[in-house]
Amino acid sequence: xxxxxxxxxxxxxxxxxxxxxxxxKTEIILDANIxxxxxRKKNATYLQKFDEASALKSLCTxxxxxxxxxxxxxxxxxxxxxxxHLGEHDxxxxxxxxxxxxxxxxxxxxxxxxxxxxxxxxxxxxxLAFGAMYKTETKKxxxxxxxxxxxxxxxxxxxxxxxxGGITPQNAKPLLSAGADLLAxxxxxxxxxxxxxxxxEFKNLFDNYYESI
Numbered sequence: 001x002x003x004x005x006x007x008x009x010x011x012x013x014x015x016x017x018x019x020x021x022x023x024x025k026t027e028i029i030l031d032a033n034i035x036x037x038x039x040r041k042k043n044a045t046y047l048q049k050f051d052e053a054s055a056l057k058s059l060c061t062x063x064x065x066x067x068x069x070x071x072x073x074x075x076x077x078x079x080x081x082x083x084x085h086l087g088e089h090d091x092x093x094x095x096x097x098x099x100x101x102x103x104x105x106x107x108x109x110x111x112x113x114x115x116x117x118x119x120x121x122x123x124x125x126x127x128l129a130f131g132a133m134y135k136t137e138t139k140k141x142x143x144x145x146x147x148x149x150x151x152x153x154x155x156x157x158x159x160x161x162x163x164x165g166g167i168t169p170q171n172a173k174p175l176l177s178a179g180a181d182l183l184a185x186x187x188x189x190x191x192x193x194x195x196x197x198x199x200x201e202f203k204n205l206f207d208n209y210y211e212s213i
Contacts, residue, residue, distance in 0.1 A: 004066065004105065004127055006210075007035035008202050009182040011070075011164075012056070013190035014040055019052055019109060022090055024161060025195055026056060030063040030187045032199035038085055040070035051202050053079050063185070073099050083107065088116070093123035107162065109189060112145035114152060121157055129184065132165025137187060147178035154179035169201035 010029055013022060030037065037060055039053050057079050060067035068083045069076040070089040076083070083105025084096055096106050107127045108120035117128045130149055132142040140164060153161055163175040164184035172183050181182060183202065189195045 004162075004182060005132060006160070006181045007037050007183075007206060008037065008199060009036045009162055009184040010189060011038045011184055012185045013041050013186055014042060016132060016189060019055075022190065023059070025190055027059055027063075029189055029195050029199060030059055030065055030110060032196040033063075033200060033203070036066040036068055038068040038070055038184075039081075040085075046075070050076055050079065057081060068107065076100065076104070085109070085129070093120050093125050097124050109164075110153075111143040112149060114149070114156065116152055117157060121159065125158040125159065127162055127182070128153065129162040129164050131163055131183050131184070133163050134171055136165030136166040147174050150175065150178040150180050169198065171204055172202065172205055173209065176206070180199070 012026065020065050026037065029134065037056065039056050041049050041052065047174060053075055059065045066082040068085050069081045070085050073084060073091055073096055078101065084100065085107040086093060086096060087109040093106055093108055101107065105126045106124065107129055108125045109129045110116035110120060112130065120128060130145045130153065132146065133145055136142060150161055151164060160181040161179055162182045162184050164181035167175065167183050168188045175183060189198050192198045
């Protein structure tokens with residue numbers, strides 16, 4: 001599995017929800033049909049991450065959704081995740097590829113720099129993420145990126161482009177117009193009373209956009 005289909009790329013919430021609540025909301029989200037799920041957990045023991053990731057992977061298998069691990073190559077390998085996502089302070093794409101092989105997805109955070117994207121492509125990245133596109137509460141000290149960056153990246157790279165950072169159904173259309181293939185979201189789903197309703201709002205946005213071009 002080394003391709004992501006266009007659509008919603010969901011990243012698990014890491015701050016407010018206990019895991020049981022996160023798991024139940026994740027199943028609702030997966031049942032509404034998304035393109036990928038990434039497990040992101042920064043402050044936890046390896047055993048906790050292993051248990052949580054295993055439970056989430058089982059759900060993703062049930063709903064036939066690619067499951068991606070944030071930054072932990074060992075964890076991605078041990079639970080046989082579909083891929084890994086790496087940021088600027090994580091291991092290199094080149095090292096991840098050598099450990100995971102050619103059949104796993106590797107995504108790279110490029111923030112607001114095409115140079116980062118060029119390096120990632122040279123090291124065989126399968127998709128590129130740019131942002132933060134909008135103000136976000138999920139991550140502090142983010143680097144701001146513009147929709148124009150997506151347009152520029154689309155001219156240079158043939159892999160899927162992911163927009164991330166403060167994205168909602170209300171502000172996402174310009175990102176699709178600029179070239180985003182996937183929209184990465186956290187808070188607007190996990191903090192919603194009806195996450196399935198929000199997923200459907202995004203799906204309508206994608207459908208309407210692609211029908212219009």
